[in-house]
Amino acid sequence: MTEQSCLPKNTGVFYNGEFKNGDSLFLSRNPATGEEIAEISGASPAIVDKVVEHASKAQLSWSGLDIRERVACVRKFIRQIEEHGSELALLDAIDSGNPYKGMQIDVKISLAVMDLFAGLATEIKGTSFPGSKDCVNFSVREPLGVVTRIVPFNHPMMFTCIKSVAPLIAGNAVIIKPSEHTPLSALRIAELAGNLFPPGIFNVVNGGRDTGSALSKHPKVRSVSLVGSVPTGKAILADASTAIKSVLLELGGKNPLIVCPDTDVDFAVATAVKGMNLTWTAGQSCGSTSRLLVHESLYADVVEGVTEAFRQLKLGIPSHLQTEMGCLTTGPHFEKVKEYLTIGFEEGAKMTTGGIPDQSPNPEGYFIRPTVFTDVDPSMRIANEEIFGPVLSVIPWKSDEQVMEIANSVDYGLTAGILSDDINRALRMSREIQAGYVWINNSSDHYPGVPFGGYKDSGLGREESLEELLAFTQVKAINIQLR
Numbered sequence: 001m002t003e004q005s006c007l008p009k010n011t012g013v014f015y016n017g018e019f020k021n022g023d024s025l026f027l028s029r030n031p032a033t034g035e036e037i038a039e040i041s042g043a044s045p046a047i048v049d050k051v052v053e054h055a056s057k058a059q060l061s062w063s064g065l066d067i068r069e070r071v072a073c074v075r076k077f078i079r080q081i082e083e084h085g086s087e088l089a090l091l092d093a094i095d096s097g098n099p100y101k102g103m104q105i106d107v108k109i110s111l112a113v114m115d116l117f118a119g120l121a122t123e124i125k126g127t128s129f130p131g132s133k134d135c136v137n138f139s140v141r142e143p144l145g146v147v148t149r150i151v152p153f154n155h156p157m158m159f160t161c162i163k164s165v166a167p168l169i170a171g172n173a174v175i176i177k178p179s180e181h182t183p184l185s186a187l188r189i190a191e192l193a194g195n196l197f198p199p200g201i202f203n204v205v206n207g208g209r210d211t212g213s214a215l216s217k218h219p220k221v222r223s224v225s226l227v228g229s230v231p232t233g234k235a236i237l238a239d240a241s242t243a244i245k246s247v248l249l250e251l252g253g254k255n256p257l258i259v260c261p262d263t264d265v266d267f268a269v270a271t272a273v274k275g276m277n278l279t280w281t282a283g284q285s286c287g288s289t290s291r292l293l294v295h296e297s298l299y300a301d302v303v304e305g306v307t308e309a310f311r312q313l314k315l316g317i318p319s320h321l322q323t324e325m326g327c328l329t330t331g332p333h334f335e336k337v338k339e340y341l342t343i344g345f346e347e348g349a350k351m352t353t354g355g356i357p358d359q360s361p362n363p364e365g366y367f368i369r370p371t372v373f374t375d376v377d378p379s380m381r382i383a384n385e386e387i388f389g390p391v392l393s394v395i396p397w398k399s400d401e402q403v404m405e406i407a408n409s410v411d412y413g414l415t416a417g418i419l420s421d422d423i424n425r426a427l428r429m430s431r432e433i434q435a436g437y438v439w440i441n442n443s444s445d446h447y448p449g450v451p452f453g454g455y456k457d458s459g460l461g462r463e464e465s466l467e468e469l470l471a472f473t474q475v476k477a478i479n480i481q482l483r
Contacts, residue, residue, distance in 0.1 A: 003094055003319055006087035007184065012041040013206060014190035015175075016054040017199030022047055022206060026180055031097040032317050032327050034364030040183050042207035045214035051203055055146045055173035056220045058200025063143045063171035071121045073197055074165055078114045080193040081107070081161055088157045088185050093318040095184045096156055097327040097366065100319055102280040106158035109446070113162040113464055116448040120469050121169050126476075136480040141473040143171030144246065145222040148215040150177045150236070152227045153329045154284045157185035159227055162464070164202065167223070167472040175203045175221070177212055181330050212236070219243045223472060226250070227286070229386070230411075230457050248461040248471055250286065250453060252386040253414030256407040257289035257443060258397075258429065260420035261297045267441075268298065268419055269305035275417055275443030276392055278313055278325050278370050283390035284333075286458075287415045289443050291383060292394045293403050299396045303374050306392065307352040310370035316361050327366045328389060334366035337389035340382055341371065344391075347380040349373040354390070378406045386412065400429070408434045413455030417443040436462070 010019040022041035030037055043051065062070070081088065089103035096103075126139035147167040151159035156178060164174050178186035183206050190204045205211060216224045216239035225248035226236050233251045240247050257275050259268045275289030283290070294302045316323030328334045341355055354371025361367060368390055376383050376393040383393045397403040407416060416435040420426040426440045436454040439445070446452060451462035461471055 001087055001090065003090065006091045006188070007038060008187040008191055010191055011038050011187060013043045013047060013051070014187070014194050014204040015051040015200070016058075017195055019190070024207065026208070028095060028182075028184060030094055031329050032319075032365040032367075033362050037094065038184065040180075040206050042180070043205045043211050045210065048205065048211060048214040048218065051175060051205055052146055052215070052218050052220050054200040055175060055203055058198055059143070059145055059171070059173035062173060062198055062201050067121050067124070067169070067171075070169055070171065071118050074114070074118050074169055076196045077165070077193045078111060078118065080196070081114070081189070082111055084192055085111075088188060090319060091185050091188055092157045092182070093326070095182045096153055097318050097329045098154070098281050099279060099316070099323045099326045100321055101323070102326075103157070105280065106155055110158045110161040112448045114165045116464075117165045117169055117469055120466055123466055124170055124469065124473060134482045136482065137477065139475050139477045141470065142476055143167075144472055144474055145172060146175065146220055147172045147223045147472060148175045148177060148221050148225070150212050150215070150224070150226045150228065151179065151186070153179035153182040154281045156182040157189070160186040160189055163225065163227075166469045168197070168201065170469060170472040172223075172472050173201045173203070175205055175215060177205050177207065177215055180206065180208045213239050216240050217242045221245065223248070229388075233459070246471065248463070248468075249459040250463060251414070251457060251459040252388070252412055253286045253288070253454065253458055254291060254384060254386050254410045254412045255287060255289045255415040255417075255435070256291045256293050256433075257417040258403055258407060258419065259292070259294040259298060259302060260418070260422065260425060261295040262421045263298065263419040265298060265301045265305060268294070268302050269309055271417065271419060271441075271443050272302070272306050272392070273309045276370070276390065277444060278390055282326055282328055282368070283370070284329060284388050287437070287444065289415065289417050290387065290392055292392055293397055293406055294394060296396045296398055299394075303352065303372070303394055306394070307372050310372055310392075311353050313370050315357060315367050315369065325370065325390070328368060329366070331366065333388070334368070337368055337387060337391065340385075340387045340389070340391060344373045344380070344382045347382065348375065348377075349380060349382060349393070350375045378409055384410050400425070404429065404432050408432075411457045414458035415439070
């Protein structure tokens, strides 16, 4: 398998069961080398309208199928992803800058989550309610209609897969809007598996902000969801407010990993490195624990260990099997992360390792070394704003009350980690911390079926669980009066 052989042959808009040319063009480039990969055809609001109309008509028949038939189609979809997993992982490595090994993990996660939703299909059920002997009250769950799911650049293939399946099983038509920076795996998935569903049920629409806005505003799109940044989430909310529809948002994070004084130093170091997702997405992950809050008694030892572990990570071309950490995905984001390196220095923090590499795997690539800032004050921008890159801020603390105040001081509340051998202390902290997903003595791992989502500015709703499946249904109450 070569890089060229895994590229999609079609780079247009996939809707109503076929690829068609869009009415705008943009380039897909390899972020590790700067080389052009493909010319992508995007959709204007006029084409979006056509896509939604076809999807709306097709959804009526799809929702009328026996749910076992819908699950059977999804099972075929899952098998196609499994059979072509290696090429999809390589395609994402080329397109996103994430290492090939990390994208193989994405394939495994995709298969597990899709299998979860297929198995939960019979849980789309209603309830009966007590009443008089002459009256029967019950509820049923029905699909919403047309669902748009806007996916980010950090896990293109994985999010295309796992964000499609829940609404499809629930009886909706799905429109995937991949990031304009990483559209290739979504297009390849449409080639491989789009026609496993009736025409109009599974769709892939390329484009930028205008395309996403047109989908979010469309009155026949009954639900819109996003994995992305807080500013984009706010824009989606504004667009969706032009009609009454459901919104599901998984947004940013500035997540704390709290190291208590009774924690083994080596374990703390390993968990801190794992929590940054460096070998998975170069730190471009909403759930990364990018604030390392270390008790003052362990601070120097943990800083030394994390600094050395970060230094040992080898940058490389993402598609190469031996690469440990790849590069950032886009030029503008690369410049943003570089700016935060400057901000850290200006605020008085100390960089113990990291920055721009002296010897980059490719001078045209968006490579940044895993970076550690110490002597970080909680008031600094690098301790409050989501950098979304390989930059870790290490902050000391003295008391449990102080560390809870620091942990909860930001606008985000997606994930958090607590490392302690004292389970009572860890559980107390887990109850006080303002985050939707908390690890005790762990970081980064997701478990299919466990609800994932955030507090505060980190989002609305829960995913990867039964809650996500039911979010794509609406409840209808039915009353029967016996005569």
